[in-house]
Amino acid sequence: MILGSVLNPINSSIIAVALVPIGIAFGAPASQTTLLVSALYFATAIGQPLAGRLIDLFGPRGLYLAGAAFTTIAGAIGAFAPTLSLLIVARVVLGLGTCAGYPASMSLLRRETERTADFGGFRPTGMLTALSVANQTVAVVGPTLGGVLVDVGGWRSTFAINIPLGIACFVCGLLLLPREEKHRTTDAGERPAGSLRRLDLPGILLFAGLLVSLMLFLMNSEVASLWLLAVAAVAGAGFAFRERRAADPFTGRSDC
Template sequence: MTGSTELSGRFITPIAFGTILQPLNSSMIAVALVGIRADFHAGAAVSWLVSALYLATAVAAPAMGRIADVLGPRRTSLGGLALVALASAAAPFAPDVGTLVVYRILIGIGTAAQYPCGVAMVRRAADEQDARPNNALAALAVCSQVTAALGPTLGGLLVGGLDWPGVFWVNVPLAVVGAAVILRWGPADPPSRGGGRLRALAEIDPVGMLFFAVAITAVMFWLLSLAEQPTWWWLAVAVPAVALTAWWGLRARTPFLDMRLLGKRALSFTYVRTIVTYTAFYCVFYGLPQWLEEARHLDPTSAGLVVLPVAAIGALSTLIATRLQRRHGFRAALVVGTLALCAGGLLLTLPHSTSPVLVLLGVAAMLGLPNGFNNMGNQGAMYAAAPAERMGAASGLYRTSQYVGANLAAAVLTLVLGARADDAGLHHMGLAVAGIAAVLLVASVLGLVRDRLAQR
């Protein structure tokens, strides 16, 4: 990140645009579940419309990133957008919930391609132009994470006007526009290596990809089960699958998951830190609205408006974090972010069901502050540690780390909130978030001190 100039806005816009699809699709569906359940006379099965997209994205993000490393990120991104458009156009005509879940999986695969492809395109352009990637990474951070908070609002408008199919149909014009701007302004892929695309396809390592898919799926199912009754046999599947993935990653000539890459302490530690950070983030993202509805007795729309500062301040803090990171590096952003997260967690121990809405808005604003700093810091750490030729796969694993954190958050919320969120549950959640942040803060400060000593 030592270039003298920033990447141009015309270059960044087409790359960042596609990354809004995954967070929007992960959160828009929440307001459509009631209508889908009624239309298909379904029960708890509709919850798979939420879980299926997270699972598909967690598995597909590093896979699509690896494909982008081999076939080119522009080409892979366009393929993902085409898959999103086709699956979204067909989903409203699904005959049953099972088929609708399949379409959600396809949408998850297509949207999973956008972030790793975006980071890979940024890395290639920044290296070629000797430019700083900070503004491009900030745009990706805002579009790929902060927009999740806007999903329920947009989804409510779409369901109100078009019923539940609206949350699928909206993807079609978004995907078409995304493809158009990438075709018009997106950076060209590097030329094919010797042997052409068929030889390149052989380098994707389908065996390693299969082992990884089984491993991460089993891990995610086990984590999901922790929220109710732990299903230990999923862990019995996950452990040997992880071992096979590691073994193959050391044995294959061009492995999908290069264990030597994960052997880099800086990169593997970044993934662990990201999992822990997003465990705290999703505790707030899911837990605070639940308390607002069940203890503060706000309707869903009002609860959504109260937590809106989390997204708004998160976008603003991303811009501030970009400046800080440009001058002092990603560790400085992580120190500020984890300190703010610790303060936000402690603030959650103060509100009660009778607290004024203005107080709750202030708490939500404080909870939005760490998001930009932590996202930029972890993203910057991953960018600095991963080699350029593996940037797609590395950034895909970064996304997977976020979703592992989301599932861990579900387990944490079950422990601290219980079946129904009350004031005590909120305060326990705040202490859990503050405790997680305190551990991250110590690690970030030690890393910053170590880097400063190394520079002397």
């Protein structure tokens, strides 16, 4: 769980020292190479709540394994990308893959606490502390690690490092994480818990539109970008309207 949860913070910080050599390699200005930073943040901002919802539907093990596979694929794409555009795609895939580890870990700890509640209970305090310390520590040492990787193997090694990390997460998850029950149902018993029909696609799209337009506006807060703020307002209103009326909303059921 620790290994899966630190993939996102390490990739958020490790890229900092690779931007200049990447720009030199592709002849790209700083305004383009910084998209490598934004791409991961955009993907994570949308992907993490989506991963949480998918974990509710399909369980933490499947999403953890999928995230590890995405991370490995993104590492391979970045290690051999011939263009900056493909490198940005690799960062998007990396953001989607690495954002599954932390919510999967939280779900596993919650389920273990509930499972053992009748006979003493599992206390997740130590594990939560370990996850928090690991995430904060990795974010701090990321630039140093990135500098070492760039010095030893070039900027592509900052992407290639995700290949062994992703494989290690996948193998550990496959061998150690508990399997899901095959026939789980919802509390109401009307649909299988893993049914894709329970996924609120309109709510997800409106949420993504809200976040992307708002983040793009904040990155370039000028009069010419005010239309992005208008898009964010419309998407936000649509998202609130949708979530209050959807039978199975993206944000989860509400008793209000």
